[in-house]
Amino acid sequence: MGAARRGREPGQVWRGGRYLLTGLPTAMATMVALPLLAVGVLSTAVGGLGLVAFPRMMLGLRWWAEWHRGRAAALLGVQVSARRAGLPKGVRAQWRQAVRDPASRQDLRWALRQVATGIPAGLIALAGFGAAVGTVIVAPLWWLFTEGEPLQLLGAVPVTGWGSALGLGAVQAAAAGAVTWWVAPRLARGHARGCLAALEPSAEVQLAERVGELTESRAGVMDAHGAELRRIERDLHDGAQARLVAIAMRLGVARETLPDDAGALAKLLQEAHEGAEEAMTELRDVIRTMYPPILTDRGLEGAVTAVAAGAGLPAEVELGELGRLPAAVEAAAYFIVAESLTNAAKHSGAARVRVRLTRHDGRLLIEITDDGTGGADESRGTGIIGIRRRAAALDGTVRVSSPAGGPTAVTVELPCAS
Template identity: 80%
Template sequence: MTTVGRGAGYLLVGLVSGLVSLLMLPLLVVGVLSTAVGGLGLVAFPRMVVGLRWWAEWHRGRAAGLLEVSVAARSTGLPKGIGAQWRQAVRGPGARQDLRWLCRQALTGIPAGLIALAGVGGALGTVAVTAVWWLFPEGEPLRLLGTVPVTGWGAALALGAVQTVVAGAVAWWAVPRLARRHARSCLTALAPSMEVQLAERVGELTESRAGVLDAHGAELRRIERDLHDGTQARLVAIAMRLGVARETLPEESGALAKLLQEAHEGAEEAMAELREVIRTMYPPILTDRGLEGALTAVAAGAGIPAEVELGELGRLPAAVEAAAYFVVTESLTNAAKHSGAARVVVRLTRDEAGLLIEITDDGRGGADETRGTGIVGIRRRAAALDGTVRVTSPAGGPTAVVVELPCAS
């Protein structure tokens, strides 16, 4: 009886929710049409779609509870911006899936609930009306089993028992099966599609990538500080002592003086290599001045008139800042060496997708990656962050390098 009761409760609630779902369909249509009324639907309709998602998730939870299975909750939030909200409401696969389920719920919830009402209600109703058969008028007696009139207590008890057993048997057999079937149908209809699962996976990877980039940037800064303040400082001290030792040695020291000279020169070479490693790993100027100050300094020393235009960049992961710095530095170096340009424009902007870097010069064009123009290195740095590089350099110019670096968090 517990199974019958749970199934009956599920289906009877589904009967009410089916009626509500039937009313929600024209409301959604009104929400779409209201876009013509001062653009009201641009704000209202996405929120109606979110309400539909909550409605669907509530039914999904009920179905999972009946079947005693667990399901992962789907996102019920709205992105920032009216445009993004509208695109999610109109084009999002989840919104279309919820709308299809709403139509199914209206079409299946009502008849399934009526069947449960007929089965359970028939059994309980028969018991109730049989007890008061004598209240019915003589000309219109109570009829059980469809057509048999009840004229006395004997007929009432016998016919009532038979009808109660039949209705109860139907409810006992049909209601739990129908409830489970409807619940499975609900879960199937609202199960995330491959497209939605892929989008969610991409979102998870984007978040995890942002965390990895932050951790990687912090580690780069730590290593840079350790090398700059520790190893490099020690090499400087060693080189200075070796230099002092060379100066204090007598001229007739011979082999010892030569060894000191080689050691001194080796220490200086090691310092130069270490500085280059630090610069290519995480430029100290980024720590000192930030990306804006670093790019301004690079442009000022580019050897070619360069203009830097920066949008609202916000906080960028250190790895993205370093990659942007190297992209701009390499592009300006290429322009100064190969393009013959009189002016270069560097523009950095940020949107929902990430950081957009555009370097345009008015040079002769014809950039060829196979001739060591540095574009291969730019592509590698962008690819390390799952970014993209587009180079447009027709003969006669101009040359445009467009780099997109994902950095959404």
Template identity: 75%
Template sequence: MRERWDQVWRGGRYLLIGLPTALAAMLVVPLLAVGALSTGLGGVGLVVFPRMVASLRLWAEWQRRRAAALLGVTITPRNATLAKGVRAQWRQLLDDRENRRDLRWVLQHIVIGLAAGLGALCCVSFPVGGLVAATSWWLFPVDEPMTVLLGVPVTEWGTALGLGAVQVALGGALAWWAMPSLARWEARVSLAALEPSAEDQLAERVGELTESRAGVLDAHGAELRRIERDLHDGTQARLVAIAMRLGVAREALPDDDSGTLARLLREAHEGTEVAMTELRDVIRTMYPPILADRGLEGALASLAAGSAVPAELDLGELGRLPAAVEAAAYFIVAETLTNAAKHSGATRATVRMSRHDGRLIVEVTDDGIGGADESRGTGLVGIRRRAAALDGTVLVSSPLGGPTAITVGLPCAS
């Protein structure tokens, strides 16, 4: 019983507070319209309108907190701060989906908040009216008596007390039954208007994953460069020193010495040189040193210059790329040019690279015989796997008779 009365009290307070806010919302829409139109009047709106939208966000957040507290749910606060600079503020205004939800809530609150608030006002005023009529009927003149339930005139205490008690009881029952449900319904509708939809949540999640992936790629690239540098400057240098000492030791042995010591030194020397060769291959496949020395443009120029098929480079504005994306693009171009030299019979190839909508587009075409088939070799499969590791895409166009075009898209947004 006490818990139910607490629900009635909290629901009634929630709805009655929402009634004046719904009335105020009727002024918000024209004010926002005036603020938007004022952008063309001396540019005043360029400064004022973003602040009006930010104020609307604060108001909507207050409503979200009220609704969440009534329903007993947890919400994540939304950012209501403005960026610095007029241009940044307008970019934030146009890009933020939350602004559209705030405006949708204001329009909805005018209708639903007003109706729910008036309903709560009726639930409260009905028993209060009966109580007032039952106690103050005698203040009215006899020819114009007060009326209570169903418009019955009150002219004596018995009628006043009896009908007043009935009206108070009916009003209390109506508030007991309807007020909590009406308040919860209005709170759920408000939260639904202000919370992102499933599509918006998916888009926001994709954005978060894109940002986190960019951070992972940067960290991965930095780690690759560190390992490559350590192997190149540390391990490889020590192997070179060991090989030199072993070579000197072999030279110091008598020429005719074919004993066990000479054989062991020879095997150790040759094994060290094999290890250095394998280490260089590992370093090149991890993060090619030429990328660190010359950058992606210089590395691609070196690939084109050394290609068995004459290759032409067409590079757009690439900007800063994650190291993992640079390495993947380098290896994809290298593998594609190698495949063209081995299988296509091409006399010319073109490598185009550009950056568009947060993706690095790598396109390699040749004038060979075409007919590239992934099932007949590992070249295209390797390219596809390398791109897939970064959530990239690969399109292959290679009709019989040529030409062959391989287009790879690698995400590189930061």
């Protein structure tokens, strides 16, 4: 084990020295970058230039910090997951991220630390390697110095001949090399550990990233679930339902061709025919509750318009620019509108109802308002509990306002960012 360690030492010294010597100019560059960031903030007063420039400067600082983080991890032989680096859409969102994101403040603290520690550490490494290598180069050239100002080694010992040049040069080079051999790897590892610690995501950031990952994961699952429901609905509609229709038709034809005195056979055919028709009705109901076929045929806008037209009371529909929505969100929105319209028709005593769907900042807003008597009570099975469950399955929110005397307003927000 000792032999193996001795075999690794030269490599460790070289890697540590390279890490420190590379960190010296990058720390100087970071020192220059800090005033530029301040200029970026101040430039907001110049036609709002900083609103665009500063977020991108902070993004550049994030990439710069991540590059240093990767170097530190490689030196220590550890694995680190890359932090997110990107800008959201919109100038306001970009500025808000640059100013309020905890990771941005972390990058700024790292930059100050990099300047404060990277430059001294790099200078120490430069001095150590420079003393060792420079002595080897300069000692044989002692004769180029004048007698009044001879070459001095070991701090203040003049070189007067080849003997003192080689002897003192060997001692100084060995001393500088020994110090560098011992200091460089340890100093580099200490700096690298400090870099990783400074850029380690906080518990708050890790939790936020985990929530984001889970949100994306669940959105993918919901999309896959919606696609699977559409496939099952299509298979049932085109397969099982079509076969039931064909069987019912054949049974009907068979009943018509039987003589009047068929007796028990006619009764059996009648029961089989009626059973097939009842099975078709139940299958249609199942298909509609799984994924309404009208969503596939007309989309959410057409489906909401159609369900409002058959609501049993005058319904006004207002649709904003909805764009492409995940299948699960479309299905939930359709059922929420349908249930709300049913509630209004059965319980509210309303003369009119208004349905409004809009999309803003990655959320679908559904508003159903009627002019009825109000006083909606969820405990009496008015369907609001079902609406809440559908919204909760997608991390949505439901607000119900139904004072006595009316009106009743149901507002649902569903996340729909894809």
